[in-house]
Amino acid sequence: MRDVAIIGVGHTKFGVLKEKNILDLACESSLQAIENSGCSNKKFDAVYVGNMCAESLNHFTGLASALVDRINLIPAAADQIKNGPASGGSAIKAGFQAIKAGTCDLVLVTGVEKMTHVKERGRVTSTVATITHHAGERLHGVSLPAMAGMLTRYYLHEYNATMKYLDDIAIKNHRNGVHNPNAHFQREISEFMKRAEQKGKGSWSDEYEFLHDDKVNPIIADPLRLFHVCPVSDGAASVILCEGALAKKMTDKPIYIRGVGQATDTHLVTERKTLRELEAVRWACNQAYKMAGKSSKDIDVGELHDAFEILEIMQSEAAGFFPLGEGGKAAEAGKTTIDGEIPINPSGGLKARGHPLGATGVAQVVELYWQLREEAGKRQVSNPKVGITVNFGGFGNNIVSIIVERGF
Amino acid sequence: MRDVAIIGVGHTKFGVLKEKNILDLACESSLQAIENSGCSNKKFDAVYVGNMCAESLNHFTGLASALVDRINLIPAAADQIKNGPASGGSAIKAGFQAIKAGTCDLVLVTGVEKMTHVKERGRVTSTVATITHHAGERLHGVSLPAMAGMLTRYYLHEYNATMKYLDDIAIKNHRNGVHNPNAHFQREISEFMKRAEQKGKGSWSDEYEFLHDDKVNPIIADPLRLFHVCPVSDGAASVILCEGALAKKMTDKPIYIRGVGQATDTHLVTERKTLRELEAVRWACNQAYKMAGKSSKDIDVGELHDAFEILEIMQSEAAGFFPLGEGGKAAEAGKTTIDGEIPINPSGGLKARGHPLGATGVAQVVELYWQLREEAGKRQVSNPKVGITVNFGGFGNNIVSIIVERGF
Numbered sequence: 055m056r057d058v059a060i061i062g063v064g065h066t067k068f069g070v071l072k073e074k075n076i077l078d079l080a081c082e083s084s085l086q087a088i089e090n091s092g093c094s095n096k097k098f099d100a101v102y103v104g105n106m107c108a109e110s111l112n113h114f115t116g117l118a119s120a121l122v123d124r125i126n127l128i129p130a131a132a133d134q135i136k137n138g139p140a141s142g143g144s145a146i147k148a149g150f151q152a153i154k155a156g157t158c159d160l161v162l163v164t165g166v167e168k169m170t171h172v173k174e175r176g177r178v179t180s181t182v183a184t185i186t187h188h189a190g191e192r193l194h195g196v197s198l199p200a201m202a203g204m205l206t207r208y209y210l211h212e213y214n215a216t217m218k219y220l221d222d223i224a225i226k227n228h229r230n231g232v233h234n235p236n237a238h239f240q241r242e243i244s245e246f247m248k249r250a251e252q253k254g255k256g257s258w259s260d261e262y263e264f265l266h267d268d269k270v271n272p273i274i275a276d277p278l279r280l281f282h283v284c285p286v287s288d289g290a291a292s293v294i295l296c297e298g299a300l301a302k303k304m305t306d307k308p309i310y311i312r313g314v315g316q317a318t319d320t321h322l323v324t325e326r327k328t329l330r331e332l333e334a335v336r337w338a339c340n341q342a343y344k345m346a347g348k349s350s351k352d353i354d355v356g357e358l359h360d361a362f363e364i365l366e367i368m369q370s371e372a373a374g375f376f377p378l379g380e381g382g383k384a385a386e387a388g389k390t391t392i393d394g395e396i397p398i399n400p401s402g403g404l405k406a407r408g409h410p411l412g413a414t415g416v417a418q419v420v421e422l423y424w425q426l427r428e429e430a431g432k433r434q435v436s437n438p439k440v441g442i443t444v445n446f447g448g449f450g451n452n453i454v455s456i457i458v459e460r461g462f
Numbered sequence: 463m464r465d466v467a468i469i470g471v472g473h474t475k476f477g478v479l480k481e482k483n484i485l486d487l488a489c490e491s492s493l494q495a496i497e498n499s500g501c502s503n504k505k506f507d508a509v510y511v512g513n514m515c516a517e518s519l520n521h522f523t524g525l526a527s528a529l530v531d532r533i534n535l536i537p538a539a540a541d542q543i544k545n546g547p548a549s550g551g552s553a554i555k556a557g558f559q560a561i562k563a564g565t566c567d568l569v570l571v572t573g574v575e576k577m578t579h580v581k582e583r584g585r586v587t588s589t590v591a592t593i594t595h596h597a598g599e600r601l602h603g604v605s606l607p608a609m610a611g612m613l614t615r616y617y618l619h620e621y622n623a624t625m626k627y628l629d630d631i632a633i634k635n636h637r638n639g640v641h642n643p644n645a646h647f648q649r650e651i652s653e654f655m656k657r658a659e660q661k662g663k664g665s666w667s668d669e670y671e672f673l674h675d676d677k678v679n680p681i682i683a684d685p686l687r688l689f690h691v692c693p694v695s696d697g698a699a700s701v702i703l704c705e706g707a708l709a710k711k712m713t714d715k716p717i718y719i720r721g722v723g724q725a726t727d728t729h730l731v732t733e734r735k736t737l738r739e740l741e742a743v744r745w746a747c748n749q750a751y752k753m754a755g756k757s758s759k760d761i762d763v764g765e766l767h768d769a770f771e772i773l774e775i776m777q778s779e780a781a782g783f784f785p786l787g788e789g790g791k792a793a794e795a796g797k798t799t800i801d802g803e804i805p806i807n808p809s810g811g812l813k814a815r816g817h818p819l820g821a822t823g824v825a826q827v828v829e830l831y832w833q834l835r836e837e838a839g840k841r842q843v844s845n846p847k848v849g850i851t852v853n854f855g856g857f858g859n860n861i862v863s864i865i866v867e868r869g870f
Contacts, residue, residue, distance in 0.1 A: 055564060109517035109518050110517050113592045113596075114596075116593040118860075119545070119593070120596075129727065131725065134545065135541055135542070136542035136544055151559045151565055152563075181523070182523075184522060184524070185523045185527070186524075188521075188522075188528075316539035316541075317539065318531065321532070334537060447527065
């Protein structure tokens with residue numbers, strides 16, 4: 055079977071990007087990736103665009119066709135892949151399969167979302183909530199933050215855990231994000247605290263006290279507060295995928311996609327066999343491990359989907375890094391920091407890098423590409439050879455996991 | 463390389479289906495296909511859903527995840543593939559590649575759209591128009607029927623053609639649709655004429671006179687009249703794809719997907735190198751021919767994308783059945799009827815079968831499956847061994863073509 059390599063990446067700034075529309079963002083990261091790969095003069099066989107909400111938020115139904123036209127890749131095939139907030143991961147999977155199938159040799163995958171221009175209060179949250187079960191969840195007004203709140207309560211109860219674990223992850227991810235020039239927030243939580251103090255909003259003994267102050271960190275969905283959830287962001291990220299022989303010609307430092315897993319669970323959260331763990335995450339990761347011929351012990355760095363900080367904890371367990379109920383304690387003990395046992399989200403994660411839905415799954419792989427090539431600057435993990443992503447579509451019911459490995 | 467076979471199909475009635483929502487339709491054709499394939503007890507690796515507009519017309523962003531849950535295929539991977547009105551073709555391509563890649567052995571592909579419930583006048587047309595070029599077309603109010611009207615005028619002028627060619631295709635496709643129990647319209651145009659006469663709306667010497675009467679067949683987008691364009695329909699269609707060895711176990715009459723092509727052209731129609739032909743159709747078909755090791759001479763039956771009757775003419779040329787400018791004459795001469803030289807749209811085509819956007823590309827392949835297995839009843843083409851589809855995404859800027867062959 056042919057190998058599939060990543061030979062170039064692109065990544066816009068994530069954040070509130072007022073001057074750019076969704077197609078501008080997709081073009082920016084795509085062109086960066088093409089230039090980065092050295093393939094500007096090569097024929098691309100296909101373009102896959104990961105995007106969740108362009109149809110309702112941007113009035114765009116032909117995003118992939120528009121992108122291929124705008125960046126002059128005609129007559130490349132172009133499709134949009136939609137899997138909620140895991141659309142980016144699914145788009146990479148589509149590109150991976152196209153190359154494995156032998157029908158494509160050179161593929162561009164771009165994830166993109168443009169959300170912050172939407173001014174109507176609650177419209178973004180209610181649009182994202184269309185991914186939930188219509189009759190059993192959405193009609194009852196349960197948004198994704200609400201589900202994450204309930205899941206957090208359950209976890210705290212089941213495992214005798216505390217909210218400090220979530221605080222620790224938020225603090226860690228903001229600390230990592232400081233060194234990610236593309237992050238939505240390049241600011242530690244202590245820096246937010248200092249600024250609030252300077253503005254006379256209060257005074258706190260440390261970050262934890264700050265994080266439990268209703269005025270500066272209000273409850274969003276009990277027990278989750280503002281700093282326990284990711285922001286709404288604009289942004290795009292891209293990877294260039296190619297088959298192994300071409301990769302060797304194009305770069306001395308190829309990164310290979312070794313495993314791809316994807317698994318679904320029941321649409322209704324209440325129908326899941328258990329909520330003590332995120333089973334579909336385990337299934338997706340296990341598929342990826344099996345395809346890659348690896349186990350969780352081989353992983354040097356992980357990019358997990360911390361749209362809500364409880365998810366980083368539970369994914370770190372389902373991915374096999376820690377036993378059930380131990381993910382929070384591990385984070386508290388510093389095991390997941392950049393210089394910890396198993397660094398998680400050196401990019402800053404969704405919490406600090408931001409979460410332009412369809413872009414996230416691609417951005418995760420871009421971060422691992424930089425990490426494995428040791429190009430991650432001040433957030434560089436020490437000598438990582440294998441990395442894994444978890445990209446979370448729906449509320450735990452459609453998960454994509456990708457394993458990448460250094461090829462040099 | 464492994465073979466990819468179709469071993470079962472499903473197809474709902476197309477039309478105005480008031481009692482069913484989009485998920486009901488997707489489930490109905492999916493379950494039919496699974497039962498038809500004999501794979502009810504087998505593990506499905508992936509589900510691909512072709513759909514264009516569920517996000518805006520049905521408030522559904524997680525259609526594939528919802529389907530896999532509802533029909534009990536958990537933990538199968540599930541993605542939605544979006545390529546405008548060619549979403550169905552692209553979804554089959556995704557399933558084809560997943561099997562070729564060796565990552566999947568058994569895949570369900572379902573195309574679906576639910577549109578007729580939308581009551582606001584013009585909303586469906588304006589939603590579909592979001593596939594056009596935003597600044598260069600959509601903002602000027604150019605809808606897809608308007609573009610088809612202009613293209614028709616151009617064709618008539620360039621090739622000294624007449625509207626009678628379009629009439630002939632409409633008459634043929636309605637005649638074929640009579641024998642398709644799933645068709646939106648199972649009624650010949652002469653039958654529409656008789657009913658109008660009975661209602662006292664007028665009296666006409668023949669179908670052609672009827673088709674040029676402004677009262678019963680009004681102009682939609684000059685020179686196109688109501689009967690030159692397809693209806694807005696609800697419906698779903700499904701295929702079960704599997705790798706060759708499994709196919710041989712499951713059926714004595716496998717149908718193989720031998721070629722898949724996909725090509726883009728400029729988003730702006732005015733930027734196309736020529737409008738004398740649909741170049742992207744030619745490119746996509748040629749890719750499919752090349753992969754299949756075949757040429758247009760090998761094709762026994764075609765399912766083309768006659769959303770507007772001019773498209774059947776121009777696609778029959780771009781697919782290589784007739785020289786440029788000769789497609790209309792060929793239709794007039796009866797070469798494309800069920801017993802003609804190269805039968806086109808024995809199903810009734812989009813004109814009579816209907817056009818639930820995301821379902822169409824899958825329905826085309828389902829029709830070829832029935833034709834190649836000689837299960838098409840009164841619309842059966844004589845002994846066909848190879849068939850081709852053309853599925854039209856955008857206005858000619860993202861085309862998918864699939865070649866299937868009898869495997870027995």
